Amino acid sequence: MADRQSILNELENSVKTLDQGAAVEGAKKAVAAGVSPVEAIDALSRGIREVGEKFAKKEMFVVELIYAASIMEEAIKLLEPELKKSKEKRHSTANFVLGTVAGDIHDIGKNLVKIMLEAGGFEVHDIGKDAQTETFVSKSKEVGAGIVGASSLMTTTVDVQKKIVDALRSAGVKAPLMVGGAAVSEEWAKEIGAHYCADAGTAAELAKHLIGKGA
Amino acid sequence: MATEPMKIGHFGMKRFEVMEPKSAEAIHVNSLYLLEKMGIKVVSDEGRRLLKEAGADVDEKTKIAKIPKYLVEESMRRCPHSFKMAARNPKNDFVLDGRHCYTCTDGVGLATIDLETGERRGSTLKDVADSAKIVDYLPMMHMYNPLVTPLEVPKHAHTVHEFKASLENCEKHYTTGSTYQKEEAVYELKMAAAVVGGEKELKKRPIISSIACTTSPMVLGMTTDAAIEFSRAGCPPLLMAMPLIGATAPMTVAGATLLGNAQVIALATVLQLAAPGSPLCYSTEPMAMDVQTGLFEGLFPAADMVRAAHVQMAKYYKIPIFVGGWGTCSKVPDVQAGYEKAFSAFLCYLSGADMTSGPGLLENWTVLSFEQLIIDHEMFTMMADMLKGFPVDDDSMPLDVIMEVGHEGHFMGKKHTLDHFRQMWQPMVTDGQPYKTWKTQGSKSAVDHAKEKAKEILKTHKPEPLAADIDRDLARLVAEAEKNIPH
Numbered sequence: 001m002a003d004r005q006s007i008l009n010e011l012e013n014s015v016k017t018l019d020q021g022a023a024v025e026g027a028k029k030a031v032a033a034g035v036s037p038v039e040a041i042d043a044l045s046r047g048i049r050e051v052g053e054k055f056a057k058k059e060m061f062v063v064e065l066i067y068a069a070s071i072m073e074e075a076i077k078l079l080e081p082e083l084k085k086s087k088e089k090r091h092s093t094a095n096f097v098l099g100t101v102a103g104d105i106h107d108i109g110k111n112l113v114k115i116m117l118e119a120g121g122f123e124v125h126d127i128g129k130d131a132q133t134e135t136f137v138s139k140s141k142e143v144g145a146g147i148v149g150a151s152s153l154m155t156t157t158v159d160v161q162k163k164i165v166d167a168l169r170s171a172g173v174k175a176p177l178m179v180g181g182a183a184v185s186e187e188w189a190k191e192i193g194a195h196y197c198a199d200a201g202t203a204a205e206l207a208k209h210l211i212g213k214g215a
Numbered sequence: 216m217a218t219e220p221m222k223i224g225h226f227g228m229k230r231f232e233v234m235e236p237k238s239a240e241a242i243h244v245n246s247l248y249l250l251e252k253m254g255i256k257v258v259s260d261e262g263r264r265l266l267k268e269a270g271a272d273v274d275e276k277t278k279i280a281k282i283p284k285y286l287v288e289e290s291m292r293r294c295p296h297s298f299k300m301a302a303r304n305p306k307n308d309f310v311l312d313g314r315h316c317y318t319c320t321d322g323v324g325l326a327t328i329d330l331e332t333g334e335r336r337g338s339t340l341k342d343v344a345d346s347a348k349i350v351d352y353l354p355m356m357h358m359y360n361p362l363v364t365p366l367e368v369p370k371h372a373h374t375v376h377e378f379k380a381s382l383e384n385c386e387k388h389y390t391t392g393s394t395y396q397k398e399e400a401v402y403e404l405k406m407a408a409a410v411v412g413g414e415k416e417l418k419k420r421p422i423i424s425s426i427a428c429t430t431s432p433m434v435l436g437m438t439t440d441a442a443i444e445f446s447r448a449g450c451p452p453l454l455m456a457m458p459l460i461g462a463t464a465p466m467t468v469a470g471a472t473l474l475g476n477a478q479v480i481a482l483a484t485v486l487q488l489a490a491p492g493s494p495l496c497y498s499t500e501p502m503a504m505d506v507q508t509g510l511f512e513g514l515f516p517a518a519d520m521v522r523a524a525h526v527q528m529a530k531y532y533k534i535p536i537f538v539g540g541w542g543t544c545s546k547v548p549d550v551q552a553g554y555e556k557a558f559s560a561f562l563c564y565l566s567g568a569d570m571t572s573g574p575g576l577l578e579n580w581t582v583l584s585f586e587q588l589i590i591d592h593e594m595f596t597m598m599a600d601m602l603k604g605f606p607v608d609d610d611s612m613p614l615d616v617i618m619e620v621g622h623e624g625h626f627m628g629k630k631h632t633l634d635h636f637r638q639m640w641q642p643m644v645t646d647g648q649p650y651k652t653w654k655t656q657g658s659k660s661a662v663d664h665a666k667e668k669a670k671e672i673l674k675t676h677k678p679e680p681l682a683a684d685i686d687r688d689l690a691r692l693v694a695e696a697e698k699n700i701p702h
Contacts, residue, residue, distance in 0.1 A: 018633065063627060063636040070628035108625060186651065198651050 004035050008043040011075065015047025015068050023071045027078035037082040041090055044072045045121065052119035056201050062112065069115040092123035094146025094211050097139045099131035100181075101160040106153035109181060112200035113149065120204025122147075136164050137171045145175045147207050149197070152181040162192045176210045178203070226604030230530075231565040233523040239531045242469070242524070246477035247284045249433070254281035255481045259439035265488040287480055290487035296533045298451065298494040300358065301420035303410060304386035304679065308420075309357055311496070311535035311569045316602065317357035318595050320350055320588070321539055321572035322392035324363040327583040328547070330669055335582065338363035342583060343377050345673055346575065347384035349585065352676040353592045355599060358388040360426070362575050362583045371702030374399045375693045378406055378423075382689065386678055390453070390537075390572075392426045400425065400441035402696035404448045409688040410681070418449035426498060426537075427452040429478035431463035439485060446490040453537040454482045455498035456525065459511050460518060462504055468517055471501055472524040479525075480532070496569070497529035500539030502579070512544050512579060519559050526566040538563045541573025541591060542580065548587040548662050552577060556591060561598050589665035593643050600640040644668055 007029050014022035023044070030040040051068040054060040083090070096117050100107045107129040114124050125143050127135050140148050148168060152158045161179045168177065179189050180197035189196035195210060197203050234242075249255075254272070257263045257280045267273040272281040297312040309317055326335050327342045343361045350356045361377040368376040374394050381389055389407075394400050407423040408414045427442035429435055442452040456475025458464030464471035479497055486495055499522055503515035512518070522538050529536035540559045545552040556573070563571050573580065574595065575588030605611065616631045626632050644664035646653060653659070681689070 020630070061636060063632050066627040067630070067633045105623070108627065111625075111627070199649065 004033065004039075007033060007035055008039060011040055011043040012047040014075070015044055015072050016050055018064060018067055018071065020071045020074060023075040024078065027075040031078060031082055036088065037079045037086055038088045038090055040079050041076060041083070044075055045119070048072050048115070048119040049121075052116055052204070065115060066112070069118070072118075090123060091121070093121040093208065094123070095143040096122040096124045096147050096149060096207065097127065097136060097143065097145040097175075098124050098149040098151075099127035099136060100129035100151045100153075101157050101164065102130055102132050103160060104152055104154055104157040104181075105129045106181070107151070109153070109200065110149075110151040113151070113180065113197070113203045116200045116203045117149075117207060120208065122204070122207060133160065133163050133167050137167050137173060140168060140173045140175060141171065145173065146211055147178060148173070148175050149178040149180070149203075149207075150194075152179070152183050155183045158183045158188065161188075161194065165192050165194055178206060178210070226606050228602070228604035230567040231523075231562075232527055233520060233566065234527055238469075239527050242473050242476050242528060243531060245473050246480055247287055249473075249477045250282045250287055250481055251284050252281070253433065254279040255478065256280075256434045257439065257485070258434065258436050259443070259485075261443055261489070262435060262439045262485045265485055269488050282481060282484060287484050290484040291480060291532050291534075293487045293492055294483060294532065294534045295492060295494050297535075299421075300388045300424065300451070301411075301422045302358075302386060302388045303382060303422055305420075307357070307387045309388070313530070313533070313535065313567070313569065316564050316568060316599070317570045318355060318574060318592075319358040319388075319390055319537070319570055319572040320346065320356070320360050320362050320575050321541070321580055322360045322362060322364070324576055324581050324583045325366070326581065327363055328577075328585070330585045330666065330673075337366045338583065339367060340365035340376060340380055343380045344384045346583060346585065346588060347381045348676055348678060349588055349669060349672050351385040351387060351678045352672045353589070355596050356387070356574070356592055358390055358424075358570070359385045360390040360392045360572060362588075364393065369697055369702075371700050372399075372693070372697045375402050375406065375696040375700075378403055379689050379693055382406070382410060383681060383686070384678055388424070389422060390424045390426065392572075394425050394427075394441045395438055396700065397437075397440035397444055398696075398700045400444035402692055402700065404444060404450065406689055406692050407450065408448075409692065410685055414448065421448075421450040421494070424451045424453055424496070426455050426539075427482065428455045428457055429475075429482055431456070431458045431478065432474055433478065435478070435482055435485065439482065442482065442486060443489045446486040446493040446495065449490075449493060451494040451496055452486060453496045453498040454479045454486075455500055455537075455539065457499075458501045458521065460501060460503045460521065461506070462511070464501075466504075468520045468524065471517075471521045472528070475499055475501065475521065475525060476528050479528075483534075495534070497525065497532065497534050497536040498538070499525035499536070501525075502542075512542070516558075518542070519562050522559070522568075523562050523566040526563060526568045530567055535569040537570040537572065538568045539573060539580070540568075540571045541576070543577055544579060546578050546582070548577065548584050548590060548665070552587060553590070553594075557594055557598075560591075560594065564598055564602055585669040586662050586665040589644055589668050590661055593645060593661075593665075596643070597640060 011026040055065045177194040178197045179194045186196040266280045327338045346362045350359045408417045425445045427438045445452045458471040458475045460471045464474045501518045501521040502511045503518040541556045543552040543555040574591030
């Protein structure tokens with residue numbers, strides 16, 4: 001049986017080298033060998049972090065980044081039952097509630113942000129696209145969100161971001177709100193009391209900067 | 216992807232034709248008529264001797280040769296349809312086969328827009344060396360013709376100085392655009408032979424070709440003697456027609472096409488008599504008159520239509536064609552330069568041109584801009600990406616992947632996407648940043664990016680140096696040429 005360290009290395013490398021077969025195989029081995037699922041997920045995270053860094057430096061392409069994330073997702077699916085059994089907690093910088101606002105179904109950018117946040121160590125709670133304002137609020141309360149993120153591609157849905165800020169604050173959620181998407185500007189973000197995220201590449205950095213700063 | 220061929224028509228794309236087939240036939244028939252009835256003035260003694268021996272009616276007083284139809288047609292049949300353009304470094308060799316397209320720089324400017332100061336100044340030998348180095352670096356530039364004439368070297372021997380600087384800085388195929396005298400040709404061929412290891416080897420590996428300009432209307436000038444030298448050495452001459460529409464050619468697209476075609480096939484006849492079966496290319500660089508001012512411009516739509524018509528004529532004779540295109544009247548790399556160049560080059564390639572030249576030059580091929588060279592290369596990579604067409608098969612129409620993604624999903628994380636994304640065009644200097652990032656990074660235009668890229672290439676790119684003994688031979692030949700080329 002392969003030893004713990006070599007399994008962890010295999011998991012990390014499978015993401016770096018975009019090898020889905022190796023990721024699934026590595027996850028199976030981890031389960032069979034009783035490797036801590038948290039350690040296994042951390043190894044995968046190290047892999048995606050490196051891919052994310054290379055993407056930011058334009059050494060890797062967006063397609064590769066997304067594929068790496070999908071590989072990681074496949075491997076995590078196999079590790080999740082073990083995680084539940086062990087009652088260990090995944091290491092995370094903070095809980096991040098992320099969604100595309102109500103009335104808007106454009107979620108490619110939001111998905112990219114999710115990958116970059118996960119690579120940056122956040123536990124992302126993705127509430128999907130066309131997500132109702134109430135869902136932003138309820139999910140944030142449920143997970144104790146450290147940050148909330150709302151994406152809008154269309155000018156017709158930008159106003160919803162203002163509604164989200166108001167709803168969060170009146171529900172007593174103090175987590176800062178990050179807003180982004182093609183229809184959003186820095187001025188708009190300031191006006192509604194949110195923080196502007198220009199692109200996926202800078203999302204994790206901005207989120208880390210905002211942690212613990214309050215609204 | 217250094218010299219990855221661009222496969223026009225490979226995936227079913229049809230070639231664009233500006234004339235009906237019967238019109239191309241009419242251009243040919245009328246060209247034969249002009250050559251037989253009116254004749255063409257042949258300045259070269261050797262050219263007239265060859266034509267006379269083969270049965271042409273030559274008047275030594277007027278130097279006009281009336282060439283019988285059969286002689287022209289027989290000569291055109293002798294021209295090879297496909298051949299190799301060798302390069303200093305064999306990895307840069309390419310084959311002209313009528314299905315692939317390539318790009319060359321053009322000559323010969325007299326001024327350069329300085330990369331540091333942005334000011335226009337006289338051209339130097341360093342400009343030749345620098346632009347050769349950039350062409351060596353750019354993956355989709357396939358051949359180098361000195362973009363400028365250095366003003367500081369002896370004028371009568373400038374071509375050999377240019378060739379030496381080019382050989383030292385570029386490992387790709389070399390074309391000379393300003394070889395007018397036989398003696399220049401002799402020395403260029405000696406230099407090329409020194410690089411490849413002798414005359415015999417040069418015939419197998421022609422690393423040099425030469426533009427041979429005919430003179431409109433209906434003259435084969437002194438360049439004919441130089442072209443004969445190239446043909447006999449097995450290095451392809453590019454037989455260029457340069458009709459000035461409305462001045463040295465009729466004021467119509469068809470008239471200029473006809474006149475240029477007659478001159479090209481007349482020169483081809485002379486060269487096939489000098490060296491039967493030797494490789495040569497059809498070539499054209501027409502210009503049109505600004506009817507308001509009388510100035511001549513390389514770009515006007517009529518001139519580009521003559522280019523496309525000549526491409527069709529080269530296809531009619533089944534010989535490769537080298538088109539002088541990418542013209543612009545603009546004095547700086549700007550929007551005008553962009554649209555004039557894009558129309559000109561794309562029309563030629565859509566028509567099936569094997570090679571075009573002109574990247575890097577402004578103001579009717581007289582001014583070198585390093586930024587424009589990089590931008591024109593970028594334009595060619597975009598054109599090549601479209602010209603290669605696309606496959607339609609099970610792999611390119613992935614039914615299973617489409618069904619797996621389902622409704623409202625996306626394809627970004629799919630293996631099929633990962634397997635195919637590297638085939639997509641990628642920019643070198645085209646700016647695709649969103650406004651905020653663009654603003655933060657200095658609000659740079661494509662020209663700014665191209666300037667940075669040119670500087671980076673000149674700083675970091677190191678072409679393989681020539682062997683010391685070859686370099687010594689070249690220096691000796693240049694010194695000898697300076698003494699022996701008439702001036």
